[in-house]
Amino acid sequence: MLLQILVNGLSQGSIYALTAIGYSLIYSILQLINMSNAAVFLTSAVIFYALYTSLTGSSIALTFILTLMAAGMIGYIIEIIAIRPIREKGDSNTYALISSIGVKTILEQICQGTFGSEIKQFPTLLDGKYIDLFGARTSAIQIIIILTTLCILGFMSWFTQHNRVGRGLRALSQNIRACHLMGMPVNTLIGISFAVGSMLAAVSGVAYCMYLKSISISVGSAIGNKAFAATVLGGIGELKGAVVGGYILAIAENLVSGYWSMSASNFISFGILILVLIIKPTGIFGKKEQKKV
Amino acid sequence: MLQVNNLHTYYGNIKALRGVSFHVDKGEILAFIGANGAGKSTLMNTLAGTLKPNAGEIIFEGEDITKLAPRDRVKKGIILCPEGRQIFPKFTVEENLLMGAYTVFDKELNKRNYEKVFELFPQIKDRQKQLAGTLSGGEQQMLAIGRALMSEPKILMLDEPSLGLSPILVEQIFDLINEINHQGTTILLVEQNAMAALEISDRAYALETGEITIEGTGEELLNNDVIIKSYLGG
Numbered sequence: 001m002l003l004q005i006l007v008n009g010l011s012q013g014s015i016y017a018l019t020a021i022g023y024s025l026i027y028s029i030l031q032l033i034n035m036s037n038a039a040v041f042l043t044s045a046v047i048f049y050a051l052y053t054s055l056t057g058s059s060i061a062l063t064f065i066l067t068l069m070a071a072g073m074i075g076y077i078i079e080i081i082a083i084r085p086i087r088e089k090g091d092s093n094t095y096a097l098i099s100s101i102g103v104k105t106i107l108e109q110i111c112q113g114t115f116g117s118e119i120k121q122f123p124t125l126l127d128g129k130y131i132d133l134f135g136a137r138t139s140a141i142q143i144i145i146i147l148t149t150l151c152i153l154g155f156m157s158w159f160t161q162h163n164r165v166g167r168g169l170r171a172l173s174q175n176i177r178a179c180h181l182m183g184m185p186v187n188t189l190i191g192i193s194f195a196v197g198s199m200l201a202a203v204s205g206v207a208y209c210m211y212l213k214s215i216s217i218s219v220g221s222a223i224g225n226k227a228f229a230a231t232v233l234g235g236i237g238e239l240k241g242a243v244v245g246g247y248i249l250a251i252a253e254n255l256v257s258g259y260w261s262m263s264a265s266n267f268i269s270f271g272i273l274i275l276v277l278i279i280k281p282t283g284i285f286g287k288k289e290q291k292k293v
Numbered sequence: 294m295l296q297v298n299n300l301h302t303y304y305g306n307i308k309a310l311r312g313v314s315f316h317v318d319k320g321e322i323l324a325f326i327g328a329n330g331a332g333k334s335t336l337m338n339t340l341a342g343t344l345k346p347n348a349g350e351i352i353f354e355g356e357d358i359t360k361l362a363p364r365d366r367v368k369k370g371i372i373l374c375p376e377g378r379q380i381f382p383k384f385t386v387e388e389n390l391l392m393g394a395y396t397v398f399d400k401e402l403n404k405r406n407y408e409k410v411f412e413l414f415p416q417i418k419d420r421q422k423q424l425a426g427t428l429s430g431g432e433q434q435m436l437a438i439g440r441a442l443m444s445e446p447k448i449l450m451l452d453e454p455s456l457g458l459s460p461i462l463v464e465q466i467f468d469l470i471n472e473i474n475h476q477g478t479t480i481l482l483v484e485q486n487a488m489a490a491l492e493i494s495d496r497a498y499a500l501e502t503g504e505i506t507i508e509g510t511g512e513e514l515l516n517n518d519v520i521i522k523s524y525l526g527g
Binding site: 164167168170171174175177178179180181182183184185186 | 341342343363364366367368372373375379380381382383384388391392393395396440441444
């Protein structure tokens with residue numbers, strides 16, 4: 001039973017973690033909570049569904065790659081249209097936050113308009129295959145989600161440590177002015193951070209719908225909010241915090257729903273969110289922010 | 294090499310530069326001295342492109358660069374090593390230097406410049422893998438200058454390199470600036486420490502509330518009564 005809960009928690013936590021990285025990455029650079037992230041989660045799943053049912057029906061891999069590319073472009077465009085003009089005027093982050101909520105609403109409306117409001121069947125991998133893991137009955141897709149996420153986390157770790165662009169993103173989170181002075185392409189890098197966040201949300205969105213084997217217009221906000229709670233729990237602005245927060249939250253939820261009640265598990269995320277904000281607003285890994293003068 | 298004509302820049306609501314004109318010759322060390330709030334940093338940031346002037350023009354090697362972004366100026370060979378060093382504290386010394394090479398795509402060239410920085414600053418060579426935030430003030434200043442040198446600048450602009458350093462370190466930093474200049478980089482220096490700046494500079498300007506009041510060779514300014522009274526504590 002406990003092992004079963006753990007596996008469920010890990011696969012669900014993977015989905016939270018991927019989306020949470022997007023929140024954390026952009027926050028670390030711009031101190032902005034990018035609310036459009038959850039809508040990109042939904043939009044990507046809808047794009048995947050639309051591509052799969054109309055064009056690329058035979059290949060999940062091809063559909064996935066095209067969806068990732070689309071999500072990256074959407075993220076980059078969101079930054080150019082909705083965030084950059086506010087940033088460059090030097091206006092407060094509150095304006096950018098509201099702008100990102102606007103983007104979220106628009107994307108959700110577009111999805112609703114094109115997709116409709118009913119629940120539809122979503123393509124999945126290795127349907128009906130189960131793996132017996134030391135007595136825990138695990139669906140194959142759960143294992144795929146966990147392993148894929150581990151690969152992505154490994155890649156992200158390499159990307160931010162050893163890649164020129166990834167290092168640039170970390171430099172931005174430390175001192176944007178110095179980045180300008182060193183001749184770094186600051187706007188492009190910020191655009192890339194949105195693209196990366198969106199692509200991770202896309203993986204998360206597609207994985208979640210594959211796990212559910214269904215898609216509806218409400219998947220984005222449910223997971224988006226919990227991923228945000230996970231980000232805060234781990235310490236917003238810290239990428240490893242987003243990951244750890246995601247897994248802790250999902251395992252806690254599964255423990256509650258396993259040993260107590262399903263409906264109570266939904267309160268856990270937001271209960272934790274409020275508790276963290278009261279007791280340690282900087283989260284597990286977050287450090288007290290030093291105000292730059 | 295660099296010609297600046299009638300530059301006016303606002304810093305917030307304050308008119309920090311009121312028609313500044315000067316030129317920098319190739320190979321020289323040019324210093325701007327002035328008190329706090331004279332407009333020195335505003336001038337540096339306008340030249341680096343992080344502040345936009347309201348009027349005036351900046352000509353570099355015959356080309357008008359007044360409207361260029363900071364990145365394009367760095368590519369052309371003008372870089373600012375900012376006041377307060379502004380290194381990346383959570384990066385290692387090595388990573389900081391790599392950020393300075395963001396406009397250089399030639400790997401061999403980067404390697405050579407990387408070695409050159411450590412020849413200039415052997416103190417930080419042993420600390421390549423150390424986080425920059427844990428370095429001493431003097432080492433951070435060396436790192437900041439080294440980072441700027443990674444872009445192979447033609448003009449290196451230094452904003453208050455002596456700030457917060459002990460007299461011995463100030464002397465060491467100014468010796469190194471001299472050395473960088475001897476190796477062929479033109480230096481544009483801004484300093485409150487007028488004595489140290491004038492001693493190494495070929496020419497100098499005194500900046501006062503956004504205007505150039507006195508100009509001359511470093512030696513002339515060292516012997517100028519007004520300068521002695523206002524800046525050298527005479």
